[in-house]
Amino acid sequence: MPKIELQQDELFKYSGRSFGADELEEALTIAKAEIDDPVDEDGLIKIELNDTNRPDLWSTAGLGRALRLYHGTGGSATYGFFSRPDSPVAVGDRRIVVDAELAERRPYIAAFAISGPPIAEVLLDDLIQTQEKLCWNYGRKRKAIAMGVYREDKIQYPVRYRAVDPDSTTFVPLGLDNELSLRQIIEQHPKGREFGGIVAALDKFPFLSDDSGAVLSFPPVINSADVGAVQAGDTRLFIEMTGTDLKPLLLACSIVACDLADAGYTIHPVQVEYPYDTPFGRTIVSPLYFQKPVGVELAYAERLLGVALNEDEAVQRLGKMGVRAEAASGLITAYPPEYRNDFLHPVDVVEDLMIGYGMNSFPSEPPRDFTVGRLTEAEIFSREVKTLLVGMGYQEMIFNYLGSRRDFIDNMYPQEQRTAAAAACVRIANPMSENFEFVRPSIIPQLLGAESVSAHAVYPHYIFEVGKVALRDADDNYGSRTVTALGAVVADAEAGFNLVSSQAAALFFYLGLEYDPSVVEDPRFMAGRVAALLVKGERVGILGELHPQVLENWGVTVPCAVIELDLDHVRRVNGSD
Numbered sequence: 001m002p003k004i005e006l007q008q009d010e011l012f013k014y015s016g017r018s019f020g021a022d023e024l025e026e027a028l029t030i031a032k033a034e035i036d037d038p039v040d041e042d043g044l045i046k047i048e049l050n051d052t053n054r055p056d057l058w059s060t061a062g063l064g065r066a067l068r069l070y071h072g073t074g075g076s077a078t079y080g081f082f083s084r085p086d087s088p089v090a091v092g093d094r095r096i097v098v099d100a101e102l103a104e105r106r107p108y109i110a111a112f113a114i115s116g117p118p119i120a121e122v123l124l125d126d127l128i129q130t131q132e133k134l135c136w137n138y139g140r141k142r143k144a145i146a147m148g149v150y151r152e153d154k155i156q157y158p159v160r161y162r163a164v165d166p167d168s169t170t171f172v173p174l175g176l177d178n179e180l181s182l183r184q185i186i187e188q189h190p191k192g193r194e195f196g197g198i199v200a201a202l203d204k205f206p207f208l209s210d211d212s213g214a215v216l217s218f219p220p221v222i223n224s225a226d227v228g229a230v231q232a233g234d235t236r237l238f239i240e241m242t243g244t245d246l247k248p249l250l251l252a253c254s255i256v257a258c259d260l261a262d263a264g265y266t267i268h269p270v271q272v273e274y275p276y277d278t279p280f281g282r283t284i285v286s287p288l289y290f291q292k293p294v295g296v297e298l299a300y301a302e303r304l305l306g307v308a309l310n311e312d313e314a315v316q317r318l319g320k321m322g323v324r325a326e327a328a329s330g331l332i333t334a335y336p337p338e339y340r341n342d343f344l345h346p347v348d349v350v351e352d353l354m355i356g357y358g359m360n361s362f363p364s365e366p367p368r369d370f371t372v373g374r375l376t377e378a379e380i381f382s383r384e385v386k387t388l389l390v391g392m393g394y395q396e397m398i399f400n401y402l403g404s405r406r407d408f409i410d411n412m413y414p415q416e417q418r419t420a421a422a423a424a425c426v427r428i429a430n431p432m433s434e435n436f437e438f439v440r441p442s443i444i445p446q447l448l449g450a451e452s453v454s455a456h457a458v459y460p461h462y463i464f465e466v467g468k469v470a471l472r473d474a475d476d477n478y479g480s481r482t483v484t485a486l487g488a489v490v491a492d493a494e495a496g497f498n499l500v501s502s503q504a505a506a507l508f509f510y511l512g513l514e515y516d517p518s519v520v521e522d523p524r525f526m527a528g529r530v531a532a533l534l535v536k537g538e539r540v541g542i543l544g545e546l547h548p549q550v551l552e553n554w555g556v557t558v559p560c561a562v563i564e565l566d567l568d569h570v571r572r573v574n575g576s577d
Contacts, residue, residue, distance in 0.1 A: 001050050002137050003036055004129060006060040007122055008045045014064020014262060016073030030321075030355055031057050031066050053432075055138040055252065056339040059130040061259035069322045070356075077322055079258055079338050081112075081267040081287065088285035091271040093157045096240070100275040101163035106199070106206045106219070109161050109272055110253040110286040111240035113152050116265035121232040123263055130259065134252050135220075142195050144433065145243040145252050146220030148208070152236040154227045156211045158273075161242070163204035171215035172225040182207070182218050191222045206242060216240075240270075245434045246279055250288050251341045257287045258339045291336040292430070296346035298330045304350050307362060317356030318349070344430055381571055382466050382484055388510050392503065394462040394488060399446040401468060402428070402436040407445045409438075411553040414523050426470045426480045439470040439480075443487025444524075444562050448546075448554045451491050455557060460492030466567065486541075486565040491558050497529040500543045500561040504533065507563075513574055515540075524550055533565065538573045541565035 012018045019027055025035055028047065031054070037046035049057055056062045068074040083089045096111055119127075131147045139145025166182040173180060173189055180188060182205045186196025198220055199205050208216035215224040219242040223229070230237060239256060243249040257267050267287070274282045280290065302309050311327035318325040324335045334349045336342075343349060354362070375383075386396060405422065413421045426439040440446065443465050454461060466486050473481045490500060501517070508515050517531040522542060530544030543563045551560060 001048055001052065002058050002133050003046060003048045004058055004060075004063075004133065005044055005046050006063075006126065006129075007043050008039045009043055010060050010122060010126070011045070011064050011067075014061050015067040015071070016064075017067075017071065027067055027071070028063075029359065030070050031063060033057065033063070052137065053342040054340070055134055056255045056258070058133040058137070059255075059259050060126045061262045062255065062339070065258075065262060066322065070320045072320070076319075077258070077262070077337065079261055079267075079287075081257070081261070081269055082254070082289040082338055083269060083285040083287070084289055085280050088271070088283070089269050091269050091285055094268060094270045095158035096270060096272045097158045097160055098272060098274045099160070099162040101204060102161065102206060103276045105163055105202050105204065106242055106244060107276070108244065108246045108249050108278065109240055109242045110249050110284070110288070111159070111238065111270040111272065112253065112257050112287055113236065113238045113268040113270060114260050114265040115152075115236045115268065118233045118235050119230075119237070124230065124232050127256075127260075130256060134255065138248065138252060139243065140435075142220040143198050144245050144435070145241055145249055146195075147239065147241045147252070147256070148217045148219060148223055148228060149230050150216050150223070150227045150238045150240075151230055151234055152238040154214065155216070155238055156214070158211055159216065159238075159240075160209050160211065162207050162209070163202075164207040166202075166205045169205070169207060171218070173218070173222045174225050174228055175222075176225065185218060185221060189222060195221045208240065208242075238270075247290065247341065248433050250284075250286060250290060251339075254287045254289070255339045287338070289338050291338075291341050291343075293333050293335045294343040294346060294349055295331055295333045296349045298327070298332060300346060301332070301350045301353055304347065305354055305357075305362065306365075309353070314353055317353055320356045321352040323349075323352055341432070344432070378484055378568065378571065382567060384511070385486055385507070385567060386464075386466050388507055389464050389486075389488065392462070392506060394464045397447065397450055397463050397465045399440075399443070399450075399465060399467070400436070401440055401470075402431075403438055403440055403446065404435045405438060407449060408440060408442070411448070412442075412445055412524055412550055414549070417523055424472050426472060441469055441471055442564060443467060443469060443485055444489065444564055447487055447489040447562075448550070448556060448560065451489060451560065452554045452556050454491075459558065460490060460495065462488075462490055464488035483566050483568045486563070486567055488563040489560055490562070491556065491560045493558055495545070495559045495561045497531075497543075497545050497561060500545075500563050501531070504543050504563050513570065517543075523547065535570060535573045538569065540569045540573065 028034055032051040033047050033049045036048040039045040065077055135142045135145055135147055170179045170181045173185055186192040186200055206219050214227055216227050217223040241249050241253050261267050269285050272284045298309055314332055315325045315327050318334055322337045326333045409418050409421045425441045428437055431437040447463055468482050469485045470480050470482045516534045518534050520532040522530050525544040526547050532539045533541040541564050546560045
């Protein structure tokens with residue numbers, strides 16, 4: 001969980017009031033936060049935040065804003081500098097021109113500029129901390145989001161975001177006084193060794209410079225020693241973020257802009273011009289308000305919270321959470337603030353309602369029902385399968401149920417079959433990130449992902465997982481079905497059809513089941529080296545040697561053979577369910 005270190009007096013300034021130690025501990029519950037270390041002799045306090053869906057709280061300004069709005073100790077948080085997709089604001093000459101070659105590398109960038117009083121040391125420290133927390137936690141260690149801060153008075157617009165040759169492009173990176181090529185930076189500079197792996201496999205690297213050729217940075221690795229050397233006392237800053245997923249990038253940009261606006265600075269939007277399509281068109285003015293309203297029936301909220309709710313009071317309570325809301329005919333419509341995008345479902349609005357009312361407002365009730373827990377037959381069968389595979393030399397893995405289109409579809413199927421494969425998958429309508437956009441239809445892609453980073457381990461590799469997968473199913477009431485599946489991968493120079501056939505035979509033997517192989521075609525596998533597995537005439541799985549193109553897509557350098565079974569179907573056709 002994120003931990004932040006801040007000046008207690010600065011937190012009180014943003015909050016609009018002071019708190020005693022016990023008062024602050026209680027007040028922080030609205031942000032799902034708690035004091036990790038009490039205030040020290042320098043006025044520093046450490047706070048741990050337990051909500052990874054609220055990156056807007058990971059700063060002094062953001063946490064102070066939440067306390068200020070909840071306790072009504074300051075004005076409402078309004079930010080007039082935001083663009084909308086259909087109504088961009090004026091930007092003057094502040095523009096970024098994006099190179100077409102970045103589309104398949106690091107495609108997105110968002111930015112804004114600020115002007116105002118000289119930056120104080122305490123604000124600069126907090127800005128650096130916000131940068132680190134957003135990029136490390138929310139930005140997946142700079143893979144999805146990386147942020148750079150620059151001295152705007154040294155920039156000539158438009159800024160150029162380009163893909164450049166890493167061996168011939170040079171500049172002086174922050175912390176050094178001599179020029180290095182981008183390739184030398186990722187090999188020699190401390191930040192290059194830490195973050196260079198994000199772009200090392202690319203043929204061209206992302207690069208930011210201004211219209212005069214002055215270098216801003218080599219994102220996501222390091223700023224330049226000139227334009228990128230921000231100091232206390234600067235009055236004009238240019239702040240940009242690059243990444244691979246546009247919506248989280250725009251949200252991070254909005255968070256930092258709102259924080260600096262709360263600190264008293266004027267925000268100047270920046271226009272980004274793309275030569276390729278994005279979810280918001282080819283011209284985007286950031287900061288951008290892109291969030292969608294979420295509606296919730298008052299009766300639904302009452303059922304979840306167990307109390308009667310009044311429309312007007314519900315709107316007021318959401319306002320304490322910084323959420324503008326409207327109520328009519330039993331429907332509450334919540335409009336997420338510019339710095340939040342965590343309303344994925346009506347239940348998220350209900351949660352804010354609950355916090356807005358106050359946790360102590362709800363009477364506690366003891367449980368009314370008594371039940372005895374036991375393992376289901378499905379779980380007993382799954383554990384038996386796991387035990388057998390471990391006994392056969394396999395190592396168990398555990399993965400997330402959500403993943404990306406790249407992993408589940410693009411890396412597994414040829415181009416002409418990807419559309420059909422995607423149509424068979426359960427897709428999240430409003431994902432926080434493209435990395436968690438699909439519910440997995442198979443365990444094999446994630447096993448290959450693990451194998452792709454395991455080349456250092458001695459071969460052969462035997463890995464498996466028993467877990468849930470989901471598939472679209474028009475015959476199901478919910479339009480999809482979730483099943484317990486087995487995925488197993490053998491990676492070795494000798495891994496082939498015969499090996500996994502013998503493994504499957506052993507597994508079925510010890511389960512006391514009989515099966516028949518059947519010829520089948522599947523583009524994920526090599527032709528003639530794949531078979532469907534039938535139990536009592538019904539297909540329950542597949543095994544075979546993966547196609548070399550699939551292995552190349554994953555960066556796996558040894559042959560791989562796999563087994564995949566629908567364990568629920570196995571039990572059902574065998575009469576165990």
